[in-house]
Amino acid sequence: MSGSLPPRLVISAPQGRSGKTIVSIGLCAALKRRGVAVQPFKKGRDYIDPSWLTAASGRDCRNLDTVLMPGEAMLASFYRACQGAGVAVIEGAMGLYDGIDASAKGSTAHVARLLTAPVILVVNAARMTNSVAAMVGGYQNFEPDTGIAGVILNNVAGSRHEQKLVTAIERHCKIPVVGCVPKDASLSITERHLGLVPYGEGGREEIIDRICDGTVKYLRFDDIMDIARRAGEVCLSHMPVPEHKTATVKLGVIRDNIFTFYYPDNLEALEQAGADLVFVDSVHDRNLPDVDGLYIGGGFPELFLPELEANTGLRRSIAQAVENGLPVYAECAGLMYLCRDIRWRSKRYEMVGAIPAEVELCQRPQGHGYVQVEVAGDNPLLPAGQTFWGHEFHHSRLLCPGGLKFAYRLTRGHGVDGRHDGIVYKNVLASYTHLHALGVPGWADAFVSLMFRARQRSFSIMKS
Numbered sequence: 001m002s003g004s005l006p007p008r009l010v011i012s013a014p015q016g017r018s019g020k021t022i023v024s025i026g027l028c029a030a031l032k033r034r035g036v037a038v039q040p041f042k043k044g045r046d047y048i049d050p051s052w053l054t055a056a057s058g059r060d061c062r063n064l065d066t067v068l069m070p071g072e073a074m075l076a077s078f079y080r081a082c083q084g085a086g087v088a089v090i091e092g093a094m095g096l097y098d099g100i101d102a103s104a105k106g107s108t109a110h111v112a113r114l115l116t117a118p119v120i121l122v123v124n125a126a127r128m129t130n131s132v133a134a135m136v137g138g139y140q141n142f143e144p145d146t147g148i149a150g151v152i153l154n155n156v157a158g159s160r161h162e163q164k165l166v167t168a169i170e171r172h173c174k175i176p177v178v179g180c181v182p183k184d185a186s187l188s189i190t191e192r193h194l195g196l197v198p199y200g201e202g203g204r205e206e207i208i209d210r211i212c213d214g215t216v217k218y219l220r221f222d223d224i225m226d227i228a229r230r231a232g233e234v235c236l237s238h239m240p241v242p243e244h245k246t247a248t249v250k251l252g253v254i255r256d257n258i259f260t261f262y263y264p265d266n267l268e269a270l271e272q273a274g275a276d277l278v279f280v281d282s283v284h285d286r287n288l289p290d291v292d293g294l295y296i297g298g299g300f301p302e303l304f305l306p307e308l309e310a311n312t313g314l315r316r317s318i319a320q321a322v323e324n325g326l327p328v329y330a331e332c333a334g335l336m337y338l339c340r341d342i343r344w345r346s347k348r349y350e351m352v353g354a355i356p357a358e359v360e361l362c363q364r365p366q367g368h369g370y371v372q373v374e375v376a377g378d379n380p381l382l383p384a385g386q387t388f389w390g391h392e393f394h395h396s397r398l399l400c401p402g403g404l405k406f407a408y409r410l411t412r413g414h415g416v417d418g419r420h421d422g423i424v425y426k427n428v429l430a431s432y433t434h435l436h437a438l439g440v441p442g443w444a445d446a447f448v449s450l451m452f453r454a455r456q457r458s459f460s461i462m463k464s
Contacts, residue, residue: 026215
């Protein structure tokens with residue numbers, strides 16, 4: 001692979017909840033208004049912030065995560081996504097130097113260095129003045145190879161406060177302040193336990209317009225673009241270009257305002273492997289369409305349990321297809337949906353019933369963070385002995401999971417019971433673990449191959 005990358009920058013912060021998501025959304029929307037093609041990215045294992053960045057920019061937000069995927073695969077994905085873009089905006093996660101362990105592997109700073117992208121630090125400036133320079137200076141010196149090139153100040157109390165902050169940073173840190181955002185309740189989005197509410201569930205264009213209007217008043221866009229243009233060169237050689245096979249199977253994907261957690265790279269990998277995607281609505285579609293397999297991603301089913309239960313036609317259609325051998329891959333909310341029922345707030349809601357287990361929703365997370373998987377049991381998709389990194393975040397648990405067949409042994413993470421994940425039933429593989437196709441490169445080909453074989457067997461049975 002050869003070619004160049006567009007101007008790019010990383011929006012990070014000293015810690016989470018500093019305002020970097022609102023800044024990133026506003027920056028993407030404002031640049032788009034100016035006629036700039038903006039390619040957004042989100043560092044880390046996230047579905048929710050990317051949904052807003054996608055809506056703000058008009059281009060699919062991609063995830064960059066050196067834990068979930070090899071560095072070369074990440075760079076290749078970055079290059080492909082940037083085609084036709086005038087600038088790339090990468091929103092960080094947590095604090096700039098926060099990684100999976102003490103080595104800071106997978107941190108936003110690590111990704112910024114791989115991309116030779118300058119960093120703009122969003123600092124929550126509430127209740128401090130000169131101390132802001134000590135904070136920014138500490139971040140500059142912690143890993144000097146990480147190029148912190150500018151600062152955006154958030155929660156600025158007024159003009160006097162702003163003057164003191166800007167003077168301290170520019171005098172002691174020698175980098176510009178490229179935005180000062182005041183305390184403003186309109187520059188916010190409703191939050192829930194995972195962070196922001198997903199755009200597909202509660203997002204409206206006027207929310208992005210409101211954030212954009214506010215951002216335009218407080219950010220210095222010409223200076224920000226000048227910083228983006230300082231990005232260095234990246235070696236793009238020896239990066240394979242994925243082969244796009246002719247579609248051979250139809251894959252149903254339940255994608256609506258309930259099941260929203262899908263990585264664009266996963267869907268593209270399935271298309272490249274030969275799947276024609278057919279989107280299914282879990283509330284309004286009364287029967288499963290004529291498909292050769294089914295993919296059910298994550299989301300927040302607990303907010304729509306009466307609606308899911310009411311659609312008995314689709315639930316029964318899926319259950320019968322599973323019994324007939326339909327290949328199904330499901331993650332987290334998809335796993336919950338395939339179970340017999342979900343219990344929440346002393347009520348029980350019937351689900352598909354393909355997996356003989358009940359789900360209980362809990363107040364506290366039952367699994368949270370990166371997961372390290374070893375494929376240890378027979379299953380329809382992945383070879384025994386394969387290892388990969390995934391992630392989980394679930395507030396539910398399976399009641400009495402004894403008797404279930406598991407494909408995954410976990411060396412890190414919780415999964416179903418603290419040791420196992422990846423429930424196998426016929427041609428179903430369902431887990432709390434989310435995987436990324438760039439970190440499990442054989443997954444998409446194996447899924448399409450399984451669907452093709454299952455369809456051939458079905459034709460053979462019909463002819464006999």
